[in-house]
Amino acid sequence: MEEREVTFIVKRFYRNEWREDRYEFKAVRGMTVLDGLFHIRDNIDPSLSFRASCRMGICGSCGMVINGKAMLACSTQIFDLGTDVVRIEPLRNMEALKDLISDFDDFFEKHRRVKPYLIRKEEKSIEEGEYIQTPDELRKYRQYSLCIKCGLCYDACSITGSNKEYLGPAALASACRFIMDSRDQGEDERIPLVSDHTGCWRCHFMAECSEVCPKEVDPADAIQKLKRKALIYSLKRLFRR
Amino acid sequence: MIVQHDVTIIGAGLAGLRASIGAAEKSDRISIALVSKIYPLRSHSVCAEGGTGAALREGDSVELHSWDTVKGSDFLGDQDAIEFFCSIAPREVILLEHWGCPWSRTENGMLDQRPFGGHSFPRACYAADRTGFHEMHTLYERSLMYDNIERYSEYFVTSLIIEDNRVRGVTAIDLRTGELMVFQSKAVIIATGGAGRLYEFTTYSHTVTGDGMAIAYRAGIPLKDMEFFQFHPTGLLPSGILITEGARGEGGYLLNNRNERFMERYAPEKMELAPRDIVSRSMMTEINEGRGFEGPYGQYLLLDLRHLGEEKINEKLPLIREASIKFSGVDPVEEPIPVRPVAHYTMGGIHTNMYTETPVKGLYSAGEAACVSIHGANRLGTNSTMECLVFGGVAGERAAEFALGNDFAPVSSDYVKEEERRLFDDLLSRNGDERISVIRDEMRSTMERHVGIFRNGEDLKTGLRKIQELKERFKNISITDKGRSFNTELTHALEVDFMLDLAEVVVSGALLREESRGAHYRTDFPKRDDKKWLKHTLAYYTPEGPKFDYIPVTITKWKPVERKY
Amino acid sequence: MLVSVKDSISSWFRIEGRGISGYAFIIHRLTGIVLTAYIFLHLAFLTSLTEGESAYTSLIEKTVNIRFLPFDILLIGVTIYHSLNGLRLVIAEFFVTRYHRELFVIFIIVGVVIWIFTSYLLYRFVVV
Numbered sequence: 001m002e003e004r005e006v007t008f009i010v011k012r013f014y015r016n017e018w019r020e021d022r023y024e025f026k027a028v029r030g031m032t033v034l035d036g037l038f039h040i041r042d043n044i045d046p047s048l049s050f051r052a053s054c055r056m057g058i059c060g061s062c063g064m065v066i067n068g069k070a071m072l073a074c075s076t077q078i079f080d081l082g083t084d085v086v087r088i089e090p091l092r093n094m095e096a097l098k099d100l101i102s103d104f105d106d107f108f109e110k111h112r113r114v115k116p117y118l119i120r121k122e123e124k125s126i127e128e129g130e131y132i133q134t135p136d137e138l139r140k141y142r143q144y145s146l147c148i149k150c151g152l153c154y155d156a157c158s159i160t161g162s163n164k165e166y167l168g169p170a171a172l173a174s175a176c177r178f179i180m181d182s183r184d185q186g187e188d189e190r191i192p193l194v195s196d197h198t199g200c201w202r203c204h205f206m207a208e209c210s211e212v213c214p215k216e217v218d219p220a221d222a223i224q225k226l227k228r229k230a231l232i233y234s235l236k237r238l239f240r241r
Numbered sequence: 242m243i244v245q246h247d248v249t250i251i252g253a254g255l256a257g258l259r260a261s262i263g264a265a266e267k268s269d270r271i272s273i274a275l276v277s278k279i280y281p282l283r284s285h286s287v288c289a290e291g292g293t294g295a296a297l298r299e300g301d302s303v304e305l306h307s308w309d310t311v312k313g314s315d316f317l318g319d320q321d322a323i324e325f326f327c328s329i330a331p332r333e334v335i336l337l338e339h340w341g342c343p344w345s346r347t348e349n350g351m352l353d354q355r356p357f358g359g360h361s362f363p364r365a366c367y368a369a370d371r372t373g374f375h376e377m378h379t380l381y382e383r384s385l386m387y388d389n390i391e392r393y394s395e396y397f398v399t400s401l402i403i404e405d406n407r408v409r410g411v412t413a414i415d416l417r418t419g420e421l422m423v424f425q426s427k428a429v430i431i432a433t434g435g436a437g438r439l440y441e442f443t444t445y446s447h448t449v450t451g452d453g454m455a456i457a458y459r460a461g462i463p464l465k466d467m468e469f470f471q472f473h474p475t476g477l478l479p480s481g482i483l484i485t486e487g488a489r490g491e492g493g494y495l496l497n498n499r500n501e502r503f504m505e506r507y508a509p510e511k512m513e514l515a516p517r518d519i520v521s522r523s524m525m526t527e528i529n530e531g532r533g534f535e536g537p538y539g540q541y542l543l544l545d546l547r548h549l550g551e552e553k554i555n556e557k558l559p560l561i562r563e564a565s566i567k568f569s570g571v572d573p574v575e576e577p578i579p580v581r582p583v584a585h586y587t588m589g590g591i592h593t594n595m596y597t598e599t600p601v602k603g604l605y606s607a608g609e610a611a612c613v614s615i616h617g618a619n620r621l622g623t624n625s626t627m628e629c630l631v632f633g634g635v636a637g638e639r640a641a642e643f644a645l646g647n648d649f650a651p652v653s654s655d656y657v658k659e660e661e662r663r664l665f666d667d668l669l670s671r672n673g674d675e676r677i678s679v680i681r682d683e684m685r686s687t688m689e690r691h692v693g694i695f696r697n698g699e700d701l702k703t704g705l706r707k708i709q710e711l712k713e714r715f716k717n718i719s720i721t722d723k724g725r726s727f728n729t730e731l732t733h734a735l736e737v738d739f740m741l742d743l744a745e746v747v748v749s750g751a752l753l754r755e756e757s758r759g760a761h762y763r764t765d766f767p768k769r770d771d772k773k774w775l776k777h778t779l780a781y782y783t784p785e786g787p788k789f790d791y792i793p794v795t796i797t798k799w800k801p802v803e804r805k806y
Numbered sequence: 807m808l809v810s811v812k813d814s815i816s817s818w819f820r821i822e823g824r825g826i827s828g829y830a831f832i833i834h835r836l837t838g839i840v841l842t843a844y845i846f847l848h849l850a851f852l853t854s855l856t857e858g859e860s861a862y863t864s865l866i867e868k869t870v871n872i873r874f875l876p877f878d879i880l881l882i883g884v885t886i887y888h889s890l891n892g893l894r895l896v897i898a899e900f901f902v903t904r905y906h907r908e909l910f911v912i913f914i915i916v917g918v919v920i921w922i923f924t925s926y927l928l929y930r931f932v933v934v
Contacts, residue, residue, distance in 0.1 A: 001537050015724060030479060030570075041729075042678035047722035049729040051279070053446040056482045056564055058374055059283045069823030075567055093817065097417060098727035104280060108394075116382040118341035130338045132350035138343060145343050145375065149282050158831065161817025162809055174382075181341065204834075205895050207827035207906060220827075224903040231900070 002029040006078060008036055010048065011089035013096035021045065027078045033086065034062050034073035037100075050100040057214060060150035064100050065089045070155035070212045091155040107151055110167045114175035114194055119186025137182040144177035144222050146215045153209035153219050165198040169209035169219035172200055176222035179229060187233065195230035203227075242415075242422050243652070246274035246391065247644035248637075249411055249426040251398050251453055253277035254284035255373065255629035256608025256636070257432035258380040263637020264644075265387035271644050274424055276393045276413055278448065278732070281381050285434055285446040286629065289373020290560060291487035292357060292365025293630070294623030295330035301362040303327045308799060310624060313359040313516050314617025315759035315769065316801040317466070317777070317794055322595035322613045324797070326631050333630040334366050342379040344368050345557070355557075356490045359516035359621040359806070363490075370485050370560045373626055396422065397732050398452065400660055401429065401460040401604070402652050408603040409650040411456075412660045416732070419725025421661050427647050428603045428640035431457055431591060432633060435609040436743045438736075440584035441685040444476055444483040453610040455739030457591045458746070462599050463779040463790070465612040467589035467743070468750035469760050471620055472694050474520040476583025479538035480568050484561055484580055486622040488546055489513040491557055495524070496543040496577060497532040511806040518619040518760040519806060521582035525694045528581075536579065543577035550574075582694060586625060588616045588760065589750075592779055597636040603643055607636035614777065617794075618759020668738075669731055673717030677730070680711050680718065681737045684744055687711075692748050697764045701752040708744045709786070715741060746780045746787045753789060754778065771801050830891055830910050837888040844881060875932055879925045886924075890917045 008023045023040045031039075034052055041048050051061040055074040062073040067087050078086065094102040124131060153169035154160050160168045167175075175194045178184045194200055200223050207220040248264050250257045253275050261275045275281070296306040306327040311318055338344055338352065345353045345367050356363040368375040384390055396413040402423070403409065410425040433453025437445030458464050474495070475484040489495070495513050497503045507523040508515035515523075524542055527533060533540040546554060546561075551574045554562055558573075565571045565578050590612035597605045597613070608629040615628060691704030715738060722730045756770035757763050775794055780787040818835050821828075854862045890913045898906040 032568075042676075042682075046677065046720075046730045046733075047724075049722075049727045051283070053279060053283045053448045054285065054288050055447060055480065056288065057567065058371070058560070059285075059287050059446065061279065061283045065823075067823070098724075101727050105394075108280065112385045115385075117386055118339070120339075124339065126332055126335050126339070130335055130344075130352050133346055134350045135346050135348065137350075138346055142343060145378070146371070148287075148374075156823075156828075158818045158820070162814035164809055178341070181343075183341065204831065205827075205898055205906075206831035207898075208824060208831070211825040211827065221903045224899050227899050 002079070003027070004079070004084060006036070006084045006086060008040060009085065009087045010100070011087070012048070012099040013090065014099060021048075029079055031078050032074055033066055033071075033076045033078055033088070036078055036086070037073060049098050058148055060148035063091055063150040063152045063155070065091060065155065070152040072150060072152070072214045075214055091151055093155050093157070093161045094151065104151060106164075107154055107168065107170065108149070110171040111149065111174055114167065114171050115186065115190050116174045116178060118178065118181065118184050119189055120183070121185045131183045133182055140182070141177050141180035144173050144180065144217055147173055147177070147217045147219070148215055150214065152212045152214060156208040156212040158206055158208075159202055159204060163202060166202045167194065167198055169223065172203070172226060173217055173219035173222040176226050179226070191230055191233045194226055195233070200226040200230060242420065243425055244274070244422065245425045245649060247271035247426065248428045248430065248640045249274045249276060249424045250430045250432060251276050251411060252284070252431065252433035252608070252610065253281035253392070253394070254286035254432065254434055254608065255289075255376060255380065255626060256610070256633035257281075257284075257430070258377070258384055259630050259633030260430050260432055260607055260637035260640070261390050262380065262384050262387065263634040264641040265384070265390050265637075267638050267641035268645060269387075269389055271389065271641055273390045274393055274426070275384070275390055276396045276398060276411070276424060278395065278397045278416070278452070280394045281392065282377060283448070284377065285449045286626070287374045287377045288444070288446060288483060289376070289626050290370045290483060290485035291490065292355060292367035292372050292623045293334060293376065293626040294357065294360060294364045294621070295334045295366060295627065296327065296362070296364055297331050297334065297352065297354065297366070301364055305362060306330065306360075306364065309360050310615060310621055311617075311799050312804060313619055313621040314615070315619055315804055316771070316775065316796075316799070317469075317617030317758060318615050319595065319613065319795040320797040320799060321795050323615045325595050326613075326615050326628065329631045329634075330627050333627065333634065337376060337379055337630070340379050340383045342368060342375050344375075355487060356514060357622045358486050358489065358511070358514045358520065360623070365487070365490065365623040367487060369556070370487055370558045376626060376630070397735065398456065399664060399735065401456055402656055403460050403601055403604070404650070404653070406601055407650055408601055409652050412657065414664065414732070416727050419728060421657070421664065423652055423657055425649055425652050427644040427649055428605065430597075430636045430640050431604070431606040431610050432608045432629075432636070433610045435587035435590070436740065437584055437587065439685065439688050439740055439744050439747065441689040442476060442481045442581070443584040444473055444481055445584070450736035450740050451587070451743045452736065452739050453606070454590055455742050457599070457604075457606065458742060458780070458782050460601075461782060462601055462604070463592045463781050464746055465589055465592040465777050465779055466614055466618075466750075467587070467746045467780060468754055468778060469588035469618050470584060470692075470747065471517055471586035471588060471760050472521040472582040473517055473585035474524055474582050475544050475578075475580040476585075477564060477569050478536065478541050478579040478581060481583045482564050482568055483583070483585070484544060484565070484578060485558070486517070488544060488558055488561055491553065492549055494545045495520070496545050497527045498534050499532060503527050503532070508806040515806040516619055516621060517585070518762075521694055522762060524582050534579070539581070541579045541581045544580045545577040546573045547575070547577065586620055588612065588614070588618065588620055596639055597632050598639065603640075603647065605636040605640050607632040618761060664731075668734060669720055669723065669728070671717075672719045675714050675718045677718050677720075677734050677737055680715055681740070684708065684711050684737070684741060688744055688747070692751055695762055695764050696751055698752065701748055705745070705748045705752060708741065708748055712741045712745065742782075749787050750778050750780060750789070775801065826907055826910060833887060834891050837884040840881075840884050841888055870932060872932060875929065878928055878932075882924050882928065883921050886917045886921050
């Protein structure tokens with residue numbers, strides 16, 4: 001099997017100070033960056049801390065900055081990086097807590113703020129069965145429901161970096177997911193929440209969120225859809241008065 | 242620091258989240274703490290792929306679902322619990338739909354269902370092949386609606402506080418600060434999932450280390466049927482990532498190196514859709530008899546999906562395609578996927594009755610961490626996510642009721658001091674010459690080699706000796722990171738410590754059970770023995786190792802018969 | 807709550823790991839800052855009118871000069887980029903989002919053509 005000597009340079013936030021540690025080891029073909037980190041933790045430096053769980057790109061734990069770009073460590077093959085020197089740092093635009101672990105509390109709090117659940121004006125009882133939704137109606141929002149909340153978009157977005165109140169791509173995509181859902185009736189509650197100065201209008205369409213998204217959610221597209229929805233919504237309200 | 246909550250839920254996967262909602266809906270007067278060592282959405286439940294079983298349509302019935310489950314369990318499942326479970330299942334699917342779950346639909350907009358192994362009716366509701374993922378997100382997002390649920394993410398629970406057979410709370414390390422916290426509670430629900438990381442080749446997330454089971458076990462609550470460990474037929478090489486049974490449900494074939502659909506020989510009627518224990522054993526037989534493929538990561542067989550066509554694969558199995566390409570370099574549209582049986586599910590768990598109550602007052606358990614038991618000796622696909630929903634909901638309601646009718650019980654400060662001493666003065670300050678990772682890896686390879694699909698007395702004895710030796714060696718570990726904040730080395734040490742206890746229970750239980758039933762197959766006792774072994778194993782903690790006891794299986798309608806597919 | 811100017815600027819102008827739309831944004835910000843600065847300059851020139859017409863004319867004449875030509879051409883380039891990319895953003899935000907990358911390439915080509923043409927006109931105006 002193909003083997004190569006690689007160097008991981010890890011930017012660590014350790015005991016409230018930034019430092020850089022270099023680790024050299026033999027990587028084999030098929031090894032992901034996450035496998036590399038586990039190799040370091042198990043064999044070289046057990047004190048290295050990072051988040052990881054599913055190792056199959058669905059839990060969203062292991063987002064980190066790899067050679068300048070936000071990626072999921074578990075879904076990135078070392079040999080695909082095109083270099084033997086791998087620079088790793090924690091996600092930016094969030095506070096670093098320890099080593100590669102950064103603070104997601106604010107990220108999840110923003111997700112909560114957009115009311116990411118089905119809002120119904122009238123509920124169907126369980127006995128009446130499911131709400132009818134055709135595959136075409138499902139397709140309208142399915143893409144946005146694939147978000148794994150890994151925070152990569154949060155790192156890529158310049159606006160989350162300069163405005164801490166901005167809801168950010170993931171939360172807005174989540175709002176869009178529910179607004180586009182044929183079962184949802186919460187437009188009146190949700191659109192005002194996401195169309196103020198912290199919401200979709202704060203987006204300057206850098207679209208880097210969609211570039212780094214590991215699940216092809218395309219949050220940039222979701223936010224532009226929100227802008228259109230918000231525009232139509234406010235026009236409607238104007239004429240209703 | 243002490244915080245008070247009426248109900249504390251440990252684990253925020255499917256069962257934990259469902260329990261939190263169940264409790265919150267019961268009454269808005271009770272406060273609920275949802276404690277998890279990771280953020281809820283990182284839980285392993287997001288990895289569930291294939292489907293969630295419920296009898297919804299004409300032609301199917303609760304009775305049929307129950308029978309399939311009883312037969313699947315090799316008659317070790319408690320039949321009253323199974324019927325209870327199957328009767329609530331349809332309600333849970335609809336409930337989740339009403340809460341926004343993007344279930345896959347039929348052309349006329351109804352919930353779609355697909356066939357699954359061991360089920361005699363296509364009853365697996367699914368959301369493409371991300372069923373668990375969507376269920377998790379739906380529940381998590383729904384739980385955000387309730388103001389009385391407080392989330393404590395990244396808190397590592399270290400022990401249960403139980404006195405006079407009454408639960409009083411739990412201790413947990415706040416990973417951010419590294420301080421020990423006490424959650425004083427009227428009721429506690431353990432929903433921490435299985436113990437899959439006991440094995441080397443496993444579908445489990447890195448975080449599934451059976452903490453809840455081990456904590457309960459050490460607190461004196463028996464673990465039930467731990468020797469039954471499910472091996473899923475199709476784990477992707479080399480990582481062990483799950484290839485859903487749904488892939489076979491949609492029509493995938495299993496092939497050996499002679500290009501035969503070998504399941505013909507083992508289960509002529511159900512073929513690839515026989516229950517998992519049978520398919521996994523058949524696959525291992527094929528490999529052992531030289532009909533497997535040889536590769537750099539060991540021997541394997543092939544799962545062929547090519548005849549399904551690109552469109553169907555993209556529509557119904559997108560994650561499988563993505564995972565195969567990313568983690569194995571194989572596009573299932575063009576090539577068959579290399580697979581091997583892989584450790585997948587812990588049938589055993591914390592001993593509870595069908596209302597999720599443990600022997601300790603105020604303590605409940607649900608999901609994979611618990612053993613009700615509805616899975617018996619072998620779980621059917623689609624029943625685990627459903628178990629989390631059904632029993633999560635039941636646990637939440639029961640715990641809330643208990644909390645409404647009882648007061649807080651005092652927590653002794655001595656206990657907390659002792660726990661602090663154990664964690665920080667003893668464990669954290671260890672400077673021995675054993676490495677945690679070495680012990681963990683040796684445990685995993687021991688389990689893999691000696692307590693795998695085919696077991697025998699000799700192997701199990703060797704395995705047990707080895708695990709006991711590892712437990713001894715663990716006392717001499719060293720922890721290099723002496724800091725407090727996010728000391729993942731310390732938490733990993735705790736996890737390995739927990740896993741060693743569980744491994745001992747699994748091996749000893751397997752050694753004692755001298756028969757073959759469901760997932761537990763002894764080559765030296767290849768027959769099921771209903772006379773001697775139609776009973777549940779209970780393992781009690783003692784400092785010297787587990788002590789065993791047995792209780793009868795509840796049989797109502799279905800007398801044990803030979804299990805054929 | 808706004809973060810410090812330093813952090814804002816470093817997050818706006820981070821080039822590492824960016825794709826095409828990231829660069830488009832960065833240049834948009836840069837040209838925006840240049841144009842803002844230019845507006846102040848322009849206002850300063852206009853303010854000279856308060857000192858009489860001759861003061862303004864003499865100031866302007868100094869700038870209509872071959873030495874200032876490169877700056878003028880650059881200013882035109884900046885304006886063209888900022889307006890065309892702005893137009894692209896409006897299209898992406900309110901009409902079609904999906905083809906924003908392709909649109910960027912097309913607009914760059916169109917922009918360069920306009921730029922060369924206007925630069926030529928300017929050259930004629932100043933030199934001839």
